[in-house]
């Protein structure tokens with residue numbers, strides 16, 4: 001596979017000949033989207049743009065994503081949908 005880049009992220013050429021980032025493709029697969037909705041973004045949990053393993057990518061709302069980068073906080077727990085906390 002040719003090494004392509006899009007916005008400084010590793011990318012590949014999709015069927016429609018457009019460049020697509022690996023992490024958005026992985027995110028689509030992981031979360032079952034054909035295309036990631038505009039208000040959502042795929043974030044690299046460990047901050048490494050080249051680490052596109054399933055465990056390292058998370059789908060976030062754009063607002064939460066911005067907050068994470070602004071505060072440089074990679075603590076994802078705080079933005080995950082809370083599960084039932086009752087025992």
Ligand SMILES: [Zn+2]
Nearest residue numbers: 042043044065
């Ligand atoms: Zn991010």
